[in-house]
Amino acid sequence: MTITASPSAPGVTRLALELPWDARSPAIARRAAARWLESAAYPRTADAVLIVSELVTNVVRHTRGPCRLALTEDGAYLDIAVTDDSEDMPDVHQPTDFGRPGGFGLKIMHHLGDSVRVVPRIGGKTVHVTLRVPVPPHDRRRPHEGPGAP
Secondary structure: OEEEEEEEEOOEEEEEEEEOOOOOHHHHHHHHHHHHHHHOOOOOHHHHHHHHHHHHHHHHHHOOOOEEEEEEEOOOEEEEEEEEOOOOOOOOOOOOOOOOOOOOHHHHHHHHOOEEEEEEEOOEEEEEEEEEOOOOHHHOOOHHHOOOOO
16 A cells, blocks of 8 residues: 655645555545545545545455545545546446445435546546535625625
């Protein structure tokens, strides 16, 4: 397991974590993500950690290889990305079958995330879930209060 936390560009922070194909990987990913997000005082830590858990659990359940977790925050959005070595694409629009175990992860990601997308690549794919960072109430402006307003 390798953890890298670094600024990627001005105003952008990133956590990258290489995880083995192991039943303990979702717990490791949850702990690392929670520590990183809490240290940055990210306001939607619980939502983000649940999404991380679901994405990494899906890799352990549906693939046979390691994965890479990357969290990238730019002040407006948090991108949660998990890359694996399976070219099998999840059906992100498949309805949940309540008669079978599992199948709720994508529903959770769609409910909590502002966008969910799967990016195929040769030898695997990356699943991205993006969360909008809430603007603190004291930073909100009404449209007529913007720069140059009378």
